Amino acid sequence: MTVIGLGNMGTALAAAFLERGHPTTVWNRSPEKAKALAERGAQVAATPEEAVTAAELVIACVLDYDALHTVLDPVADRLAGRALVNVTSGSPEQARDFRDWATARGATYLDGAIMTTPPGVGSPDMMFLYSGSQDTFTAHKETLDVLGDALFLGTDPAVASLYDAALLGLMWATFNGWLHGTALVGADQVAATEYTVLANRWLGGAVSGFLTRYAAQVDEGHYPGDDATVDVQIATIDHLIHAAADRGVDNALPELLKAGMEQAKAAGHGGDSYASVIEVMRGKGRANA
Numbered sequence: 001m002t003v004i005g006l007g008n009m010g011t012a013l014a015a016a017f018l019e020r021g022h023p024t025t026v027w028n029r030s031p032e033k034a035k036a037l038a039e040r041g042a043q044v045a046a047t048p049e050e051a052v053t054a055a056e057l058v059i060a061c062v063l064d065y066d067a068l069h070t071v072l073d074p075v076a077d078r079l080a081g082r083a084l085v086n087v088t089s090g091s092p093e094q095a096r097d098f099r100d101w102a103t104a105r106g107a108t109y110l111d112g113a114i115m116t117t118p119p120g121v122g123s124p125d126m127m128f129l130y131s132g133s134q135d136t137f138t139a140h141k142e143t144l145d146v147l148g149d150a151l152f153l154g155t156d157p158a159v160a161s162l163y164d165a166a167l168l169g170l171m172w173a174t175f176n177g178w179l180h181g182t183a184l185v186g187a188d189q190v191a192a193t194e195y196t197v198l199a200n201r202w203l204g205g206a207v208s209g210f211l212t213r214y215a216a217q218v219d220e221g222h223y224p225g226d227d228a229t230v231d232v233q234i235a236t237i238d239h240l241i242h243a244a245a246d247r248g249v250d251n252a253l254p255e256l257l258k259a260g261m262e263q264a265k266a267a268g269h270g271g272d273s274y275a276s277v278i279e280v281m282r283g284k285g286r287a288n289a
Helices: 008-019 031-039 048-053 065-078 092-104 134-144 158-186 192-220 230-246 252-269 274-281
Strands: 002-004 025-027 057-060 083-086 108-114 127-132 149-152
Touching: 002 008, 002 048, 008 031, 025 031, 025 048, 048 065, 057 065, 065 092, 083 092, 083 134, 092 108, 092 127, 092 158, 108 134, 108 158, 127 134, 127 158, 134 149, 158 192, 158 230, 158 252, 192 274, 230 252, 230 274, 252 274
Parallel strands: 002 025, 002 057, 057 083, 083 108, 127 149
Antiparallel strands: 108 127
């Protein structure tokens, strides 16, 4: 296969293929970035045209879609009959547009989202999300599994990018919640490592169970308040806000969360489960019948 783009992630992708014995051609605008891979057996293409024509499977991992077009537009006539897997970060709409661009030039297209940082590439525990041509995914799944657990999300090329954005939002929100909690207990001399043992257990057990239960409620549009209502959550988050304020910990995050709960209550969801806050996020804000 060919890997185009040798930033930290592109280099990690190529290295994973080489480690598993896959003949790999690489290209980067700055040739010096290919030196270490060449020492490990990679073939270094001198031009994008040479890189594209070297393999049936072409994986593109560059800075953004402008860079992607800069590299591939001049060699578009060489893409016919090849499988193009694009793991460049972008929006769902850009993924659809680039699928149209690629298929118009005779290539089959998969859009991909890498749900790890470069050190995680090659681990079967890391998710790599793909959407677009199912035939392309099926034909190359064994190769793509070298990078991580290859998961096909559907034929709409936008879906992988959409999931990427949603999962990153979940990650950042989790990070910030954990950091706020770490600052809170740290004010009383509790080590972050000590707190995190319980945080991981809580997230992987009870919180994971809440998400599963609430997901069904969201799909049904019905939010029975049979565990803890929004009213109860509003009262409970005040304990967090007061504890943090007493310790000089910034309260921007819990105040934001409380504001969302209060909006849900004002919309008639005070007696519903926390999942009903999604109605505020959706801009509906209506009470359930």
